[in-house]
Amino acid sequence: MINFNNFVDKAFEAYDLQSNFLFQPALTLFLELHNFEPENKKFILSIANCYYNLKDYTNSQIYTDKVLSTEPENADALMFKAYIADETGHPEEFRELMHKIIDLKKANYEIYVQLAQHYFDRGEYYGALGLFTTAIKKEDAPSFSISLNIANCYGNLGAHGIAEEIYKILETFYKDNESLMYNEAVNYFDMGNENQGNKLCIKIIRNSKSKEMKSRANKLFEDNNNLIS
Amino acid sequence: MTNFEDKTPEQILNEINDLINNKKHDEAEKLLNQYLTIYPEDVSTKMLQGKIAFYKYDFEKALLKFRLASVGEWDNPIPIIWLARINYLIFKFKEALGGIEMVLINENLELGSEIECRSLKAQILFAMGKYVDAEKELKWLLTINPNHPIAIIVQTRIKRIKGNFRDSLLEPFIKLKSQLDDSALSMFYYLICKDYLRVGVIDSGKYALEQSVKLDNEFAMIYYKCYLDKNKEIFEYDDGLVLKELRKG
Numbered sequence: 001m002i003n004f005n006n007f008v009d010k011a012f013e014a015y016d017l018q019s020n021f022l023f024q025p026a027l028t029l030f031l032e033l034h035n036f037e038p039e040n041k042k043f044i045l046s047i048a049n050c051y052y053n054l055k056d057y058t059n060s061q062i063y064t065d066k067v068l069s070t071e072p073e074n075a076d077a078l079m080f081k082a083y084i085a086d087e088t089g090h091p092e093e094f095r096e097l098m099h100k101i102i103d104l105k106k107a108n109y110e111i112y113v114q115l116a117q118h119y120f121d122r123g124e125y126y127g128a129l130g131l132f133t134t135a136i137k138k139e140d141a142p143s144f145s146i147s148l149n150i151a152n153c154y155g156n157l158g159a160h161g162i163a164e165e166i167y168k169i170l171e172t173f174y175k176d177n178e179s180l181m182y183n184e185a186v187n188y189f190d191m192g193n194e195n196q197g198n199k200l201c202i203k204i205i206r207n208s209k210s211k212e213m214k215s216r217a218n219k220l221f222e223d224n225n226n227l228i229s
Numbered sequence: 230m231t232n233f234e235d236k237t238p239e240q241i242l243n244e245i246n247d248l249i250n251n252k253k254h255d256e257a258e259k260l261l262n263q264y265l266t267i268y269p270e271d272v273s274t275k276m277l278q279g280k281i282a283f284y285k286y287d288f289e290k291a292l293l294k295f296r297l298a299s300v301g302e303w304d305n306p307i308p309i310i311w312l313a314r315i316n317y318l319i320f321k322f323k324e325a326l327g328g329i330e331m332v333l334i335n336e337n338l339e340l341g342s343e344i345e346c347r348s349l350k351a352q353i354l355f356a357m358g359k360y361v362d363a364e365k366e367l368k369w370l371l372t373i374n375p376n377h378p379i380a381i382i383v384q385t386r387i388k389r390i391k392g393n394f395r396d397s398l399l400e401p402f403i404k405l406k407s408q409l410d411d412s413a414l415s416m417f418y419y420l421i422c423k424d425y426l427r428v429g430v431i432d433s434g435k436y437a438l439e440q441s442v443k444l445d446n447e448f449a450m451i452y453y454k455c456y457l458d459k460n461k462e463i464f465e466y467d468d469g470l471v472l473k474e475l476r477k478g
Contacts, residue, residue, distance in 0.1 A: 126320060133447055136454060143454035150451065157320040160358030164390055166451060173455040191358035 002036045014046065023050040041067050041074070048080050057084050075106035086118070094118065109138035113146065120153065129153035144174055152183055160191035178204050178213050182220070189224045197224060238268050245277055254284050272298050276308060288315050306332040306342045310349065317353050325353050344370065348379045360387050378405045382416050389420070415444030422449065 002010050011033055017026035027050035034043045044063050051060035061084050067077040082097035098115040101107045116131035132153060136146045151166035167184040174180055181200045188197035197220075204217035233241060241264050248257035258281050265274060279294030292315050299308035309328045316325035329346045332338065338346075347366045354363035363383060370380040409417055418441035425434030438456075441449035 133450075136447075136450055141454070143451065143458050147451040147455065150447070158322055159320060159356045161355045161360065161363075161390070164358060165386060165448065168390055169448060169452050169455065173459050187358075193358075 002032045007033075007036065011043075018046060018050065021053070023053045026050050027054065041071065045076050045080065048077070052080060052083060052087075055087075057088050060084055073104055073106075075101050075104065078104075079111065091118070091122070109135045109141035109146075112138065113141075113149075116149065120149065120156075123156075125153045125156040129157065144170065144177070144180075148180060148183060151187070155183075155187040155190060160187050163187045164191070176207075178208050178210065178217075182213065182217060185217070185220060189220070194224060233264070233267060238264070242273055242277065249277070249280050249284065252284070254281050257281055272302055272305070272308070276311070279308070279311060283311070283315060288319050291315050304335065304337075306335065306338060306346070310342065310345055313346075313349055313353075317349065317356070322353050322357055326350065329353075340373070344373060344377070348377065351380065351383050355383050355387060360390070363387065376405060376408075378408050378413055378417075381405065382413060382420065385420055386416075389423070411444055415441050415446035415449065418444065419446045419449040419452070423452070 010029055014026050014029035014033060017023075017029065027047060030043050030046045030050060034040070034047060037043060044067050048060045048063035048067075051057070051063065060080065064077050064080045064084065067074050068081065071077065078097050078101050082094045082101075085091075085093035085097060095115065095118065098107075098111060098118070101111050102115075112131045112135035116128045116135060119125070119128035119131065129150065132146055132150045135141050136143065136150065147166060147170055151163045151170070154160075154166065155163035164184075164187060167180065167187065170177070170180050171184075181204055185197045185200035185204075188194070188200065201217045201221035201224075205214055205221065208214045208217065236244075241260070245257050245261050245264070248254075248260065257277070261274065261277055261281065268274075275294050275298035279291045279298060282288070282291035282294060292312065295308045295311045295315070299305070299312065302308060309332050313325040313328035313332075316322070316328065329350045332342065332346050333350075347370055351363045351366035351370065354360075354366065364387065367380045367384050367387075370377045371384070374380075403421075406414070406417060418437045422434050422437035422441060425431075425437055438449055438453055442453055
């Protein structure tokens with residue numbers, strides 16, 4: 001039971017459990033904290049987060065809406081609502097909410113990246129490119145993964161030369177990165193440069209310690225050399 | 230409301246064009262709408278509408294207007310070149326190349342238009358990764374004008390992709406600087422920054438990179454971010470110019 005004496009300790013314990021992905025016990029504690037301090041938005045959003053991670057989207061939505069009913073521009077609540085929409089098969093709502101966060105100028109690079117990825121996964125590379133390009137300008141944005149995505153967007157839009165130019169920049173800094181080599185190989189095959197594509201595939205197959213990466217490179221190699229495994 | 234009484238339609242259209250060239254797109258649009266309440270729509274007004282839409286990044290509207298402007302104007306290369314330029318920017322490379330080929334087929338094409346077409350064609354072929362074909366266009370352009378800025382930039386980008394870093398850019402490029410628009414200038418700074426850094430002239434390299442990032446060159450942005458991640462001791466800015474620009478983004 002939470003009381004004035006143990007309130008702070010319990011709150012720390014709840015956040016600790018949450019950050020260690022122990023969502024069920026964290027939820028129990030956050031619900032108790034919420035009863036003790038019903039107006040605290042952080043607890044309400046933590047409850048929404050726990051429910052979300054436990055895949056109880058109905059309850060997650062209820063707690064998210066509680067915050068939005070008094071703070072319709074709360075970026076964290078809008079973000080949860082967007083995630084729930086995405087998980088429950090409402091991609092249009094997901095986009096609308098993410099764009100709303102951007103329009104409110106409350107988006108960090110992660111919002112841009114998630115929305116960009118959403119477009120990318122649906123083959124909307126032009127929209128994805130714009131968002132990834134904005135994301136990389138944001139402070140603390142990870143340079144490698146976003147740049148790789150920018151290059152991949154260009155490649156998928158048929159701009160293989162521009163994609164190659166970006167892969168080359170990344171090569172300067174992340175020479176033996178397998179993910180980079182793999183994507184670069186895909187681009188080479190797409191632009192008809194089998195020789196370079198094959199070289200990179202072979203390099204991955206020979207040197208990679210990851211079974212999955214070896215297998216992906218192997219498949220790419222086979223697909224582009226008319227080999228049937 | 231502008232008083233049109235003492236101006237010919239041609240003067241008004243020139244005024245609108247000047248406003249567009251001075252990046253006063255809202256004013257240009259307002260004046261054009263006012264003009265169209267008195268005078269009928271024609272090829273010139275459709276082109277102006279297309280240009281305004283283009284500079285306002287409304288590419289769909291721009292395409293529509295230039296398409297309308299090109300109807301029945303098959304000997305006029307300008308709307309078709311604009312269509313190609315927009316199609317290139319929205320990654321419709323085949324359509325862009327198709328338009329350019331259509332213009333180039335005209336035997337009476339003026340040299341200026343041919344240079345514009347081939348320059349655009351080289352850029353599109355480069356973007357597609359068709360370097361050999363792009364180089365053919367570049368060769369033609371550089372024969373006509375050895376200092377053609379876009380041709381030199383594209384040629385340099387191809388050389389760099391192919392790993393040819395022997396030819397320093399600094400001297401020929403610095404001569405061209407005044408001829409470049411913002412987009413080309415951003416690429417110019419990006420390319421010379423890499424040259425400076427490669428030869429160890431760090432201050433000039435940093436300056437060029439800053440300029441390129443300021444002009445929103447995405448290659449420079451990627452290069453800068455990676456450089457920052459990997460070489461923090463070289464790019465120690467605290468509250469430097471580049472970081473300020475990045476924060477604005």
